[in-house]
Every structure is written in structure tokens, then in C-alpha cells.
Amino acid sequence: MSFVLNFLSNLARQRILNRYRALLPAIRRRQQALRGSDPAALTATLRQSAEPSLVDACANVLVACDQLEGQSFQILEENVVWRILPFDSQILGGLVLFHNQVAEMGTGEGKTLSAVVAAYLSFLHKRKVHVITANDYLAQRDSIWMKPVFDKLGCTVGLLAPDQTAAQRQAAYRCDVLYATASALIFDYLGDNGLISAADQRLQQGQDFAIVDEADSVLIDEARTPLVISGRKESDLSLYTKLHKPVLEVHKLQAKYVAGLEAAVAEAVAAGNLAHPELGRNLYLIQQADPNNEHLQQWLMESPIRKKLEEFQDKTEGNSHATAELHNRGYYSISQRDHSIHLSDTCQEQFAKLLGRSLVIPDLSAQINRLEQSAQSDEEKQRQREALSIEMDTVAAQLNTINQLIKAYALYRRDIEYIVRDGAIVLIDTNTGRPLPGRHFSDGLHQAVELKERLCMSPESQTLAETSIQNFIRQYKCLGGMTGTARIEADEFLDTYKLDVIPIPPHKKCIRRVQPDLHFKSLDAKLARLMADIRQVHAQGRPILVGTSSVQESELVSARLKALGLEHSVLNAKNHAREATIIAQAGRRDAITIATSMAGRGTDIKLAPGVAELGGLHIVGTTRHYLRRLDDQLLGRCARQGDPGSVQFYLSLEDDLLKEAKVPVARYMGFFKADDAGIHHLFINKVVEETQEKFSGYFHAARRQLVAFDNIVSTQRQQIFAMRNDIVDGALSSEQLLQEHLAEMQAAGKSCLDWFKHTFPISFKQDPADAPAPLVEIYKEAIGQCAAQLGFDKKAFDRMVLLGNLDEYWRDYITALGNLKEGAQLMSYAQTDPVTDFGNKSAKMFIQFLEQYRNTVFKRVFPTVAMLRQQQPRRR
Ligand code: ADP
Ligand code: MG
Numbered sequence: 001m002s003f004v005l006n007f008l009s010n011l012a013r014q015r016i017l018n019r020y021r022a023l024l025p026a027i028r029r030r031q032q033a034l035r036g037s038d039p040a041a042l043t044a045t046l047r048q049s050a051e052p053s054l055v056d057a058c059a060n061v062l063v064a065c066d067q068l069e070g071q072s073f074q075i076l077e078e079n080v081v082w083r084i085l086p087f088d089s090q091i092l093g094g095l096v097l098f099h100n101q102v103a104e105m106g107t108g109e110g111k112t113l114s115a116v117v118a119a120y121l122s123f124l125h126k127r128k129v130h131v132i133t134a135n136d137y138l139a140q141r142d143s144i145w146m147k148p149v150f151d152k153l154g155c156t157v158g159l160l161a162p163d164q165t166a167a168q169r170q171a172a173y174r175c176d177v178l179y180a181t182a183s184a185l186i187f188d189y190l191g192d193n194g195l196i197s198a199a200d201q202r203l204q205q206g207q208d209f210a211i212v213d214e215a216d217s218v219l220i221d222e223a224r225t226p227l228v229i230s231g232r233k234e235s236d237l238s239l240y241t242k243l244h245k246p247v248l249e250v251h252k253l254q255a256k257y258v259a260g261l262e263a264a265v266a267e268a269v270a271a272g273n274l275a276h277p278e279l280g281r282n283l284y285l286i287q288q289a290d291p292n293n294e295h296l297q298q299w300l301m302e303s304p305i306r307k308k309l310e311e312f313q314d315k316t317e318g319n320s321h322a323t324a325e326l327h328n329r330g331y332y333s334i335s336q337r338d339h340s341i342h343l344s345d346t347c348q349e350q351f352a353k354l355l356g357r358s359l360v361i362p363d364l365s366a367q368i369n370r371l372e373q374s375a376q377s378d379e380e381k382q383r384q385r386e387a388l389s390i391e392m393d394t395v396a397a398q399l400n401t402i403n404q405l406i407k408a409y410a411l412y413r414r415d416i417e418y419i420v421r422d423g424a425i426v427l428i429d430t431n432t433g434r435p436l437p438g439r440h441f442s443d444g445l446h447q448a449v450e451l452k453e454r455l456c457m458s459p460e461s462q463t464l465a466e467t468s469i470q471n472f473i474r475q476y477k478c479l480g481g482m483t484g485t486a487r488i489e490a491d492e493f494l495d496t497y498k499l500d501v502i503p504i505p506p507h508k509k510c511i512r513r514v515q516p517d518l519h520f521k522s523l524d525a526k527l528a529r530l531m532a533d534i535r536q537v538h539a540q541g542r543p544i545l546v547g548t549s550s551v552q553e554s555e556l557v558s559a560r561l562k563a564l565g566l567e568h569s570v571l572n573a574k575n576h577a578r579e580a581t582i583i584a585q586a587g588r589r590d591a592i593t594i595a596t597s598m599a600g601r602g603t604d605i606k607l608a609p610g611v612a613e614l615g616g617l618h619i620v621g622t623t624r625h626y627l628r629r630l631d632d633q634l635l636g637r638c639a640r641q642g643d644p645g646s647v648q649f650y651l652s653l654e655d656d657l658l659k660e661a662k663v664p665v666a667r668y669m670g671f672f673k674a675d676d677a678g679i680h681h682l683f684i685n686k687v688v689e690e691t692q693e694k695f696s697g698y699f700h701a702a703r704r705q706l707v708a709f710d711n712i713v714s715t716q717r718q719q720i721f722a723m724r725n726d727i728v729d730g731a732l733s734s735e736q737l738l739q740e741h742l743a744e745m746q747a748a749g750k751s752c753l754d755w756f757k758h759t760f761p762i763s764f765k766q767d768p769a770d771a772p773a774p775l776v777e778i779y780k781e782a783i784g785q786c787a788a789q790l791g792f793d794k795k796a797f798d799r800m801v802l803l804g805n806l807d808e809y810w811r812d813y814i815t816a817l818g819n820l821k822e823g824a825q826l827m828s829y830a831q832t833d834p835v836t837d838f839g840n841k842s843a844k845m846f847i848q849f850l851e852q853y854r855n856t857v858f859k860r861v862f863p864t865v866a867m868l869r870q871q872q873p874r875r876r
Contacts, residue, residue, distance in 0.1 A: 508642030
């Protein structure tokens, strides 16, 4: 079935491509005819037209390129002579991009120029263009590199760079074409809609057309977490310092407890006694107590042992009494599913003694009920209700601190989940091995990891505004993407972004030699063979690029190369600022370059003279990655534009990917008589592919859930952004809010006058009518007078009161929403659908939020006046 569907969609794609291809002869003819003419002049004419001709437009770009040939330009540190006379494939790429599709073009095919074609076409259609790149370096390089063409065409180019002033950013946004990273654009978008206080501070002019380079990285890999602007939060970090030592002690005790279990398992395994009645239980306990336990991982590679664990799990999982009893052994247990922490009774008591309070969260609704039924005065009840909620808050904060500290020790590993750089924790994308500077673990985990690494704790931050990348990108009226590897994720491009993937045949036939994968039993055997192969290829003078999947692994390979006395450069998470320069030289004779899979992306590896004759660049994949697409990315770095090149992947049973395989690969390896020289077997290929598919499905589902949640928040966000923008633009005043509020009251049969008298400190000689209109008039007059006395423009005053309160409330609301979302995600193991649950609850919360906001605004208007009055003499 899926084969037929695939076949049909390939046919459809072919048809689309043929339609564009049919334009090529006319474009080339037009290019001849226009030779020597001024491209800017044609641009002016085309801009007049309602439906500018695609043929003329493409031809004009070609003419501009022709006229630049031989001229030299300074691009960052390099002097570059313009030699780009676009190939047909690049024009096709541009047309695909322009028509809301993803162009799949290999590395080195010249996508940078395809983006120019599409950007220019959009410019002629009077759309502002944002070219979104994978990092700041590429935005800068591409904007400078392509500027001569845009200049010739009479089209302005801008760049968003870090550390620009507001004025520089504003100027950049006014350009016809803007190069920027997604996070820079999102940052300004959130600022425009959530932080500014006057209309002239606004930077962006809407979302018209986006061309996304390295589309899989930007739209899929990076889109796994929402982007946030955060600010400092006033919070008490002393709890972390206070609990750090006791948690460390518990962690050590837990390690001892685990060691005891390990010894028992090791004994049974060594004696070959897999039928030992406690084996399954002990494995289960280790897994609960220390999910990353290395011995456990090794044992589980043997299928009979794994089976013992699975049997035990099946037996106990349904039995809540039994699981509770098991969770009470040791000091804490960690859930496999969501990494939630369960403290054992003993452990809880220890902490309770230390903190001088019970750590059991009281049952709020029962307590409130009891309170309501008691005979105390209303005031006393109110006091107790507040005391109760404070108590809940305190216990929850303490428990959270303990949990985060335990997680920091038990789950988060240095150089795998994070690195320490310049005295700070930098998160690592476990998919790509790249650092994610600026991202933080949330909810106190970051501080906990900092304590563990004995670093200074950074202040806790609060989310000021956030959006998912998906929902930001979907606001663009038109969207195009380009990358070397898109087909694998075609479904997701279509579901999430409504983008079809069109593969563009390479400009020259690809002659890459992909050697069959080599499989090994042990990591040592793998590395030995890998080193021998590197030595051999290196002896021929061919350059080698070694792709690794983690920082750790690149260091391992680097150490081995050093031991062999082979000179090499390492490109990993830790020095990626220089990535581009290093990788640009990876095509020189004798060069050996080690890189984590995404390092230096976007930079082309050109072969130095003579290298093609030796066989071109050789790529060594030290393992198969969790995602096939990232393997393909690595492989695409050699044999660009018809060059020769070869690829070899190596894989051992000890690699992370095979550890995750469902079938007992180890046994098959033995069966196939794998030796230290490595074997190749189709069966193992199949296992690898299946495991990769499993991961890709798993990541896809996680992103789908992220988007589903964010869709709900997004509708609310849009309403608040619209309201906020109205306030900033002076289109929404406090009287309008008052009018709405009173009208609702009247409709509900309540007295407007009573409320008015209780809310505003305004006195009247004679009671006005109990209706919205006269009351609004009175309010307006009173507020107008106050503003005038304080020397405020009435609009500015309104803006101050309305915005200040909105921002404060909205931030608290986002935090509350975040907690609700977390709660809903935990619920996903119950019967309800977490997204629907979150949707219902948050809709109610949002209505409450709006009501509360209105009430607060009115309650605070006159106190604000009083406060300003007090400040005024001092200011003068
Ligand atoms: P991609 O982004 O597809 O990997 P780039 O746009 O970085 O590729 O281009 C790769 C290299 O190919 C660059 O060095 C560029 O100068 C060169 N190049 C691109 N188009 C042409 C062309 N039409 N003729 C000659 N060289 C080209
Ligand atoms: Mg590129």
C-alpha cells in the first residue's frame, strides 16, 4: 500500500518538476537576449507588473550573475572571485522554493544561490523575504556573499546579527531581503508583541515569505523545544544550597545499595544461574534505582537476561501494591517513563527530620472542606485558607528541590547531556552533539546541575514570552525550504508545515562510493579496525572526515589518532566558533578532521587540487546515529558536484543504537561468526534501520505533542498579543475595558453602581443612574483630571496602567499554564487524552485570567495615581 502511495507521490513530484523544467529553455533564451542590459532597470519594470513573468525574473538573476563573473569580493576573512554562473538545477531549486515547497538538493549543489532566485521572485511580488539560516555565522556569510547579486538587481539586503542595536535591527527589517536565524527572528517577534511599550519600538513588519535553509535542522531538529524569552526571577536559591549535601549523601547511600544489587546479579550471571528466583527482581530494582547504570546496560544486551527483567516487569506492573513495595526499597526510585522521582519512606523521613516538617503534600480539597464546615468566623477561615495554600507551596518547593538535585546526580551526565564551558553549564542536543548555548534546564534543574558541578548558581529565570518554532513559522504567508536531506521527513514537512518535498537531481551525476557498513562485537575491535583503515587511506594522501555522534566519542577517536602520531583537527561542541574555517580546509591533502555530526554544517568542503585524482574525500562514520537523516547529512559531505569520494560506517554492539535494538543482535553476531576484522550482514543493516525508524517515530511523536500543546497556547497568545498591540497603539483604553465589564455585569443582572462604588475611590454629590454609560463618563472625567494633574497625556497614562498589569499577569499566567501542561503530560498515563485535558482546563483558566486582569486594572488605577503623586515631589 505505502509502496503504491509512494509511487504516486513520486509521480506527482516528477510532474511538478517537469513543469518548472519546461521553463528553462525560455529562461536561457531570455538570458541571452538581456545580456548587457541593466538588471536593476528590468527589476523596476517587473515590480510595476501585477503578475511579473517568472521567465524574465529568473533570466534577470542569471544576467546579474554573468555580469559579476571575475569580480572579486571580500567575504569575511576570504577574498572570493565570483564564479557562480547558475546551473539549471539551481534555477529549478529557486522555483521550487518560491512555490511553497522544500527543495532537496545535495550538499555543495549551490542552494545559497537558489535562495536568491526565490527571494528575488518574492521581492517582485512585493513580499518581504526572510532567509532563515541554521546559525549566525551562515546568516552573516550568506548576506555578504550574495549582496553583489542583490545590488545588481536593485534589491536591498539586511542581516540580523547578535549585539546589534535596536536602530540597526530596525534598519535591517526595512530591507527587501533579510538574512537571520530563526531564533533571532522569534526573539524580535516575541519582543514586538510582549515587551515593547510604544509603537515606534516595533521592529518587524509582519511575516510574509520565509526561505529556510537547512530546513530539516531548523524546522525539525531545532523545533523540539519551544523558544522562550526569559528574565530573572526573584527567588530563593538557599533551599538548593541547604539540601545539596543531604541529597549527595542519599545519592552515595543509593550507590551502595545499587552495588549490593549488582553483586547479587553478577554472582547469578557468573554462575550461569539465570533461573535464580531473584534475578529479575534485582535487575528491575537496579533499573529503578539507577537507570543509566552501566553494568545493567551490559547485562541487558544479553537477551536471556533482558528477558528475565521483562518477565518480572510484566508480572509486577499491574500490581500496585507490589510496585509500591519495590519503590520503597533503596532511597529513591526513578520512573522509566517520565523520569519522575519517588522517595522511599525512609528517605522521606530523613529529609523531614532535616527540614523539621513532613514532606507529604496535604490533601487540599479535604482540608478546605473541613475548614468550610467548621464554625469559625469568615475572617478566620480566610486566614486559614491562605495559611494552607502557603503551606502547600512550601512543601512543593522543597520536594521539587530534592527531586531536581537527585535528577542532577542520577540522570544528567557530564559530556553527554551537558558540558561545562567557561564555568557554565551548556546543554547538548543529544541528537546532534551540538551545544545549545542560551538554553537552560528548567524548573530548578539547571541550578541543581550547577551545584553538582560546583559552579556558581545562576539566578532562576522566568519565562516572559514563548512560542514553538512550528507556530512561529506557520505564520508566514509563504514558506519554502531547502536541505540535502528532506525526503526521510517528508511526512512531517507536510503535516506540520504543509510543505511538499521535491528532490532536485544533482547538477552532475553523483559518483560517491558507499561501502557496506562494518559490524563488530566490541567497541575495541571497531576502533582498532577504524584506526587501521584511517591509516591506510591517510597513507594515500586522501583527506578524511571522521563523523562522530558525541563529544565524548570525538575525544576518544582524537586520543587514538594522537597515539598513532596522526595530526588532525577536532571540531566539536567545544570549539564550534572556528568550525567553518576548519571544515573549509578538510578537503586538503592529508587532512584528518574529526567532527560531531552537525559541526560546520553549511560550509562546503572543497577538494584541494590533485585530491580528486587520489579518490577525493573519505568519510568515516564512527557509528550509526539515532536518526538516519543525520547519517545521510554526514555522507553528503563527500562527493559533492560530481567529485569522487567514499564513505564507510562502523558499528559495534556497544554503540548506543544497537543497545536499543529490539532483537538480540549479540546472538546473531555470534551466529555470523563476527571477528575483530568486522563483518557485514544485511540482517544487521535491517535491525539498524528499524531501530532508527523507531527513534524517528518517537521524536516525531514528541514534536507532534509539543505542537498540539502549543496550538492551544497559541490561540490564547494571539489574543493577548492582539490586545497588547492595541494598547501599545493606543487603540484600547481603560474606559473601553470598563464599558465591557459593566455591560457584562448589567447583562448578568448585577448592580453596576455597587461595584463601581466599591472599586473606585470616586465620590459623587448625587448617585448616577445604575447603567454603564453614565458610570464610564464619570470614570473618564476622574481619570482625565488625575492624568492632567500628574502632567501625563491621557493615552500614555492608560498605556502605563494597562500594559504594566497585563505583562505581570500574563507572565504569571504562562508559568501557571506551564505547570498545567506538565500536569497534563503526567496524566497521559491515565485514561484521558492529555491534550484535550489541557485544552479544557486552560480554556477555563484563560477566561479567569481575562476577568482577573480587568478587575486588577480597575483596582490599581487609583493606587497608581496615588503612588505617582507621592513620587512626584521627589522627582522634581
Ligand atoms: P549548498 O548550500 O547547496 O551546500 P553552497 O551554496 O554553499 O552549496 O555552494 C557550494 C559551493 O559551490 C560554493 O563554493 C559555491 O561558490 C559553488 N557554486 C555554487 N553554484 C555554483 C555555480 N553555478 N558554478 C560554480 N560554482 C558554484
Ligand atoms: Mg548551504
